[in-house]
Amino acid sequence: MYSGKAVRLNALENGITELVLDLNGSSVNKLNQQTLMELEAVVERLHQPSNAVTGLLIRSAKPAFVVGADVTEFTGKFQQSDSELLTWVQSVHSLFCSIENLPFPTVSMINGLALGGGFELALCTDYRVMADSAKVGFPEVNLGICPGWGGTVRLSRLISIDTALTWLVTGKPQAANTALQLGVVDRIAPLETCRDSAISLLNDAGSNYQEKRLHKRAPVVKNTSWDNDFSAFVDSYSSKLDPNYPAATEIINTVKSHVSLPFEQALDTEAQAFVRLAKGDAAQALVGLFINEQQMKKAAKHWLKQAKPVAKGAVLGAGIMGGGVAYQSAVSGVPIVMKDIREDALTLGCDTAAHLLDKLVKKGRLAVQDKQHILDSITPTLHYEGFRDVDVVVEAVVENAQVKTSVLADVEAYIAPDAVLASNTSTISIDWLAQGLKRPEQFCGMHFFNPVHLMPLVEVIRGRHTNDQTITRTVAYAAAMGKLPIVVNDCPGFLVNRVLFPYFNGFNRLLAQGVDFERIDRVMEAFGWPMGPAYLADVIGLDTMVHADQVLQKGFPDRMTHDGEPVIEALLASGALGQKNGRGFYEYESGAGGGRNKTASSTVRHIINERLQASDEVSDEEIVDRLMIPLCTESIRCLEDGIVTSAAEVDMGLIAGLGFPRFRGGALRYVDSIGLQAFAKKIEKYHQHGALYHVTDGLRKRIESGSTYY
Missing domain, CATH: 3.90.226.10 (2-enoyl-CoA Hydratase; Chain A, domain 1)
Structure with missing residues (x-):
């Protein structure tokens, strides 16, 4: 027919x-x-x-x-x-x-x-x-x-x-x-x-179908019941x-x-x-994000077609990140060996996995009988037995270059000749970590975000010697764990942290200018971030923040250094770690229902007052610009430097790894929404604040050619 x-x-x-x-x-x-x-x-x-x-x-x-x-x-x-x-x-x-x-x-x-x-x-x-x-x-x-x-x-x-x-x-x-x-x-x-x-x-x-049509097309008669239904829904x-x-x-x-x-x-x-x-900015951004995500999945499929499935994994370290990797691997159906040097750490790692599984059971997303099966697929050990059988080993020990190189060189001797070795590092150069390895071509970065079970992004970092087989297997492992893998090239901070710390650099400059950190948090949350920069620093941990910031300063000294000691460094020196010990930009106390109440720290205000360089009047719009311009220009540089290959990868990395406001679509779509020429004028307006506020050559070329990022 x-x-x-x-x-x-x-x-x-x-x-x-x-x-x-x-x-x-x-x-x-x-x-x-x-x-x-x-x-x-x-x-x-x-x-x-x-x-x-x-x-x-x-x-x-x-x-x-x-x-x-x-x-x-x-x-x-x-x-x-x-x-x-x-x-x-x-x-x-x-x-x-x-x-x-x-x-x-x-x-x-x-x-x-x-x-x-x-x-x-x-x-x-x-x-x-x-x-x-x-x-x-x-x-x-x-x-x-x-x-x-x-x-x-x-x-x-x-x-x-x-x-x-x-x-x-x-x-x-x-x-x-x-x-x-x-x-x-x-x-x-x-x-x-x-x-x-x-x-x-x-x-x-x-002929009954005629009645069905009439019922489906008939207007709803407004009455008390209708009003009550509608009002009840709106109220709830x-x-x-x-x-x-x-x-x-x-x-x-x-x-x-x-x-x-x-x-x-x-x-x-x-x-x-x-x-x-459909004509609104939110729809343009969210539809763009959907298309970006499909592109990322397509890119992952390209790698997956070439990959041998990961039958078994291993993780070194049973701490917050290592335990999170072990849980995510096991709950996704990939058995994993979890090694640590302390018995109590292994116990904590297993208990954490059990606690997360209990939550799934309580929500009805996991059968009780399946919980033990998943736990049994995590093998805790103090030694390297069983490592010969694994396809991918994820090193997740403390973020210290010397410790990591020692552990990586140690484990390499116990794994199969074709096994992949990956480091869960957030900032340390993969090329630097590869120097002591016998098989650097089978080594890469596999950067998970905390908490592992909730954060969808995994950065798969390619070093100078990393071969395609290593990337394909690592991408396959990340995908098997239900994660969104983005392949990035090696550089200090990789993609997400390289982009994040210029944002914090702008934050520190505002603090030095006398802008209150609570106000900055309110403004950036109104902009769409799930939390402002001060609160985010506390959540990440001030020790982690300072370490990563120093790596970025060393890697990009021309633009990521500070004028004087950053407030976060002074806070850390005073013993504040953020939420880890209840003291940071905010002070934290246990609240009702297991939550945490936060109040602004008087110590921070004292530290800021000691370092006050100026006390200029700053508008809310300027607060947004001073933080978003460094983040966006560094995003542009990552694309120009070939750290990633597309604007979609930049934006999906920031959405999935940082919580960039979804309705804005990512840094580069945000720049497109402003207009490249208008954005360049914004940058030039704040030129006096340093190299993070300079228009890149690539941006100028796009403006001249009339092109955009999407």
């Missing part, structure tokens, strides 16, 4: 026709322009009175139904004018309404994920049969947008307002049983019988609304405004909301 690049139409028995979604060259179905164009052609054919179709089954030939729109096409679409973008959205509305108005019953067979536009397509049909393992949902809020193809309208008329809003503003996929109980789907069945169940439903539909969710992420608020207001309107007007209301969000 029809066979295209994304859609097939097959005739079945009793006049039933099957529309099969099967996008060529893709592992999943996406509603890209090709698919939408073919769907339109097929639906037009199905509307012809000459055909003898009595029912339509829509199903997928892929493991998922449809994972949504093709987000890679959003970048171009979102650059269109408001009217052009609105016309595009309304054209898809017309297509979906045309499916909804076919002169015979329709059913979607949801065999796997049906997300975003895929779920909207399924909602257009009269019936939905869902595999018991499948999930449906609207994740658009995570991209800074709302469903734009009728999702907010159809869902809010199909189920209660508060439940529909919960699905829409949380973006969480929903299980089959939940969808059935709420009436979102009509039947659930084991995957192997789903198709038969859907065909049976079509054969039995008769209002504390979670963030003005930096406007999609959730827009979704709530859109549903409120269209739920009692006639169907076509409601669709127009949703389309206009979609356009407003």
Whole structure:
């Protein structure tokens, strides 16, 4: 009947026709322009009175139904004018309404994920049969947008307002049983019988499908129950609304405004909301991040294709980082040997893993019987027995160059000739650490971030001698642990810390100018950081901060040195370590519920007053500029120096490793949003503050050529 690049139409028995979604060259179905164009052609054919179709089954030939729109096409679409973008959205509305108005019953067979536009397509049909393992949902809020193809309208008329809003503003996929109980789907069945169940439903539909359509399109009558449902939802969710992420608020207001309107007007209301969000900065950044993440996964797959799977790992050191690596490896299904020189350290490492597993059990994400199996896959040892069998050894001892080189040279004698040796160092040069090794080509950096089980990034650092086989296996190990690996070239601080410490350099200069650290924290948190620089320094630990800062100063003396002793060094000299001992920029005391209360330290204010170089009036905008310019210009230098190969890697590193504000998209996307020429003018405004506030040659060239980072 029809066979295209994304859609097939097959005739079945009793006049039933099957529309099969099967996008060529893709592992999943996406509603890209090709698919939408073919769907339109097929639906037009199905509307012809000459055909003898009595029912339509829509199903997928892929493991998922449809994972949504093709987000890679959003970048171009979102650059269109408001009217052009609105016309595009309304054209898809017309297509979906045309499916909804076919002169015979329709059913979607949801065999796997049906997300975003895929779920909207399924909602257009009269019936939905869902595999018991499948999930449906609207994740658009995570991209800074709302469903734009009728999702907010159809869902809010199909189920209660508060439940529909919960699905829409949380973006969480929903299980089959939940969808059935709420009436979102009509039947659930084991995957192997789903198709038969859907065909049976079509054969039995008769004229009942007309009532289903009327119910789904009917406006909701506003009454006391409606008002109560809506008010209860807003009251419960209002504390979670963030003005930096406007999609959730827009979704709530859109549903409120269209739920009692006639169907076509409601669709127009949703389309206009979609356009407003799509043209906003948050959507541009979040869609860009999604595309960046896909690029990173694609890059990791490139390495993984060449890699031998890691069957067993080892970690040296059972401290915070070593114990975290051991836990993450074991919980991801890769057995690991954990070595330390102290029995009590090994006990602590195992206890920490058990505590984290207990949390998973409590949340229902791990069966009790699986906890012991995971713990049994961590082998604590004081010796090197078993190291001959491991594929990757991660050294995670104290961040001291001499200690690390000694340990690395020691363990190299006990591992297999083809095993990879990696150092979990945050700043120390991989080339320097490789000097005492017999096989430097099988050595690299593997920089995890603390806490290991929560932080998604792993920097895989290539030294001068590191070969591709070493990188592929290390990337494979990081990916097996569920991490986002980014391959970076060796330099002081690598990518993340090299970029972070210019930010702290700017912070220290503001302190020396008399700007209060609590105010700086408030301003930067309002900018979008999860915590300001003073609080972040306490969390990292002032000893770690000083060590890393000194490495960066030594590595880049032309721009990363300070004018006088930094406040953090003076604080450390006074015995303050940050949260490690409850004293830093803030003083910490145990609070209710196991939390920590913090109050500004009077010691810090005294230290700052002793070093006060000036006391100029500084605006909030200047505080942001003085910290963000060094961070962004160093990010630009990392790209120019070839530490990473793309702007996407820079930005994903900062998002995943530092908590850079997601709604700003990363340092280089932030620069693009300001405009390169405007950003260069900002830099020049603060030129007197040193080399961290100088425009790079590469930035000047981009300005001259009119190019951007994305």
